[in-house]
Amino acid sequence: MYITAHAAAGAVLGQYISSVPLAFLAGFVMHLILDMIPHGDEWIKDWKWFKNRMTRIAVASFIDLIGVITMSIYWINHSDPKNLAPMLAAIAGSVAPDALWGLYELTKSPILKWYRTLHTEIHELIFKKEISMKQGFLLQIIFVIIATWIIG
Numbered sequence: 001m002y003i004t005a006h007a008a009a010g011a012v013l014g015q016y017i018s019s020v021p022l023a024f025l026a027g028f029v030m031h032l033i034l035d036m037i038p039h040g041d042e043w044i045k046d047w048k049w050f051k052n053r054m055t056r057i058a059v060a061s062f063i064d065l066i067g068v069i070t071m072s073i074y075w076i077n078h079s080d081p082k083n084l085a086p087m088l089a090a091i092a093g094s095v096a097p098d099a100l101w102g103l104y105e106l107t108k109s110p111i112l113k114w115y116r117t118l119h120t121e122i123h124e125l126i127f128k129k130e131i132s133m134k135q136g137f138l139l140q141i142i143f144v145i146i147a148t149w150i151i152g
């Protein structure tokens with residue numbers, strides 16, 4: 001699932017949880033729950049617009065990064081200032097599972113290997129079937145719009 005969609009879930013949680021550490025933890029757990037829902041990102045590696053796999057992943061990650069930054073600025077400006085700290089903590093918590101995974105990919109550290117396996121397997125824990133990349137993209141955009149609407 002795109003980081004933008006995960007961050008959106010975190011931003012919503014931050015509106016309802018006032019404790020900063022709890023908000024972080026809730027964001028982290030919510031990430032793993034959302035990853036269980038099919039979201040079509042698997043197909044990024046077959047994306048026809050770009051020739052090789054690394055380019056596809058790099059372009060998708062770049063768009064995602066722009067998405068997170070743009071939406072975070074929007075959420076910060078459209079939520080109650082007293083929710084700012086927990087909201088940022090929950091966003092950080094909801095991005096952390098993928099950051100940890102990225103850290104494993106970069107370092108191949110054995111300490112993170114069990115985590116990488118868990119994170120990968122959680123995607124197929126309930127649903128075995130993937131949806132298409134287009135469906136997944138649409139689903140996540142709708143999700144971000146609803147989350148943004150809840151935030152304010």
Ligand SMILES: [Zn+2]
Pocket residue numbers: 001031035097098119
């Ligand atoms: Zn994930």
